[in-house]
Amino acid sequence: MTTSTTREFNLLNLLRNGSGGWISGAELSRQLGISRAAVWKQIEQLRQEGFRIEAQKSKGYRLLAMPEELTEAALTMGQVLPIVGRRVITLGKTDSTNLQAATLGAEGEAEGTVVFADSQSAGKGRRGRTWCSPPGTNLYLSLLLRPAIAPWDAPQLTFLSAVAAARALRNVSRLPITVKWPNDLLVNGRKVAGMLNEMQAESEQVGWVVLGIGINVNMRREQFPEDLRYPATSLALEVGEDVSRLAIARELLAELDRAYAVYLRDGFAPIRSAWLELFPFVDRLVEISGAGETVSGRVTGVDGDGALLLVDDRGKELRILSGDVRPL
Structure with a gap:
């Protein structure tokens, strides 16, 4: 500051x-x-x-x-967190908060810096998809972290951000938020938020990780693209009235800080347990499609690398690294 x-x-x-x-x-x-x-x-x-x-x-x-506009003062007032939000940057329109945070990471910015934007011209989703980012309606943010972990453990932070975001949305909206493997949040079966985490690493050490989070807060039905691959919604559509972006953002910063503290102290196990409690497909049959292949089986959990674990109808254990999940 x-x-x-x-x-x-x-x-x-x-x-x-x-x-x-x-x-x-x-x-x-x-x-x-x-x-x-x-x-x-x-x-x-x-x-x-x-x-x-x-x-x-x-x-x-x-x-x-307090104003509804996302300013540094409004986002941090009365809330001094140990790591997350040490520095808060609020932008009007930008290309991508992930790109901005990654640039800061490459320049040596300390961990805990959060970049917010009112809108994005090149919002990024998983597998190179575009994240619809209109102004004045949603939350778009990226958190820069520097955990002392190996590159192959970095996917664990996707689960961390999902748990923190789900808790924040539940606390503010009182909606039954659930998680969808590997990086989405759902409410009543429709996507309300997504995560995209990116990293820089050398050899066996992560240099920095960017946790990107997009939340549909007050988006109207007509604002959603017609070609969405998965049914989408917003908090406002689900509760029937506008929801405070500022309240969501402040709660999210607090939950991210709590979850990161747990991760640094106790590792991935408590984060994985919390994520599984929010995942409605455990012990259910699902179908996973991706890369021209479709597999199905009963979900048994996720492993330490974040892979989804299934057992197919022949009793064979499957380890899924990526794909789109839908219940059967």
């Missing part, structure tokens, strides 16, 4: 924690170590960013509402 942004962040935290909602200009000046005139300038800057702040001579200031 710049010094100016840090002061805004600290001011917001004081406003948020004010007794009865109010905090005097003198108290703000004292705690921030700046003049009352400087406090007023910071208040005006926050108002321009969309924060609704009331002022009364006898009481001081109080925060009435």
